Amino acid sequence: MSTNEIAIGAPILSCHELKKSFLGVVAVNGASFEVPKGLITALIGPNGAGKTTVVNLLSGMMKSDSGTMHIGNTDVTNWPDYKIAAQGLMRTFQLSRELSGLSVLENLLVAKRIQSGESLFNIFFRNGLVKRDEAVNIELALNTLKKYGLYELRDNRASALSGGQKKLLEIARGVMANPVILLLDEPMAGVNPALIDKIGEYIIDLKNQGMTILMVEHNLNIVEKICDFVIVLAEGKTLATGRLSELRADEAVVRAYLGEVINANTSS
């Protein structure tokens, strides 16, 4: 079954009993959850809960010690990251990792997944095909840049962008690859409030286009505003899953993470 045939809301990405430790320090200790298709899912949890490690495991940048994971019905446990990307899962990084020596436009162009111009044979013997494909890609990349407000910066080296612009570039680059699932690792960390709202809108927009989104996020106001579904991690385990309103009634979740926020909200 391809990922296209999965109904909206049915699980598209799932992991079971994922474990990972670093030199004896357990980072992820049996995380199991399912990410529903076509919705925005938040991955929350206190610092050190293993959120980023889970993202690294899901995207294939790290190999898990044990456990399984599936995209659709395909078992992708411990596949290398480039193969997982080919399955339609694309990630962004918590600390923006732009390709510094490339222009902003090239950062997007490079993200296109299958390019005829990446084959040595095609470059020399099927130049027409390469040119046609490249033209389409350039148009797509320019339109994507326009959408994310980076068009004016297209010819700058990516290293010259500001922190917020780099965050936008990370997202735009992920979108350019047209993934089925987009993993956003704290897309709004260290960004000014106006841009946070903007990024929120972009994410909702992507969902409306049918993309599945899993985002690591600390700010519960944002989670409440844009996310449909929440996964709470604590001490490397899945503590609870559900809607944020339901989770607020869950005592364990409140104790682990939400407590202070809810108290702050009620007292103000």
Added chain:
Amino acid sequence: MGLNIQFGETGILNFAYIGFVAVGSYVTGATSLPKANTGIGAGQHYILGLNLPFPFNLLAGGIVSSLLAVIVAFIALRRLRTDYLAMVLISLSLVLYDVCNNFVPLFNGPDGLYNIPEPMSGIFHLDSNQFVGFFAGVTGIFALIMWLFMSRIMNSPLGRTFRAIRDDPGVASALGKNIFKYQITSMVIGAFFAGIGGGLIIQFGGSFNTSAWLPGETFVVFAVVIVGGVGNNLGLLVGSLLVETVLVHLPAFLPDIPGHTGLIQYIDAMLIGILLWAMLWFRPQGMVPAKVRSTASLLKKYALKKNPDLQNVEVK
């Protein structure tokens, strides 16, 4: 140029570059000579001896050098990154050197190969002096072809992916690029160029031995790339003119300082070192910095000519 695609474009620190040049040179020499100890090959020991005509011997040099790159890549590149890879490659260069220097049956040990037939001089009835000018022209043509070949790769989406891997292999991999595959491609192209370059050296000079490629020579090639400007062909031209011609070869024509024979060579080596250091410190982008490829140039190249739909994408 070969090192530029490996180091400047893909970020592989190939400290064994001169080894690939040498392999190309030896193989070209050995394939163009007749069987060992016969005819002009008398008194020499070597393998192959295929008596291949130009340019097939040159091609053989390039191909064997590429094959070596594939082997090295599968062993070293698969597991190691940057610093460690660089160390392995330095040792590779030393091992290659020692093997060629001491294992006489391979390429005649420290004496190297000599009496290599002058390519095509038979066809055009050239004497030795005419041959020098003629072959300089041939080398120029080869350089031009290689330049065009390399520009094509560097300006293509493949070149862009190479640069993405140079900037951040982790991101490139997360974007779905099989970086090992691209690094092998880059290694093979670079080694092929090194091999051809080595082949041209032996064809030009007629001989080649271990004194011509001390492993330290690799750093002169690195100096060419770094001084000229990492990641672009024009920079390489400037770099090689400055480092190779002015600093490496010109001093050979200077008169000796009386009483200090050979002192000039040492000063020369120091100058290259100081230049390398100064460039890295004050101008790391090189004499001719690589330009960012602009949208306008990309549109001109790919879009506006063939794809009329794109004309409504505004270009400022």
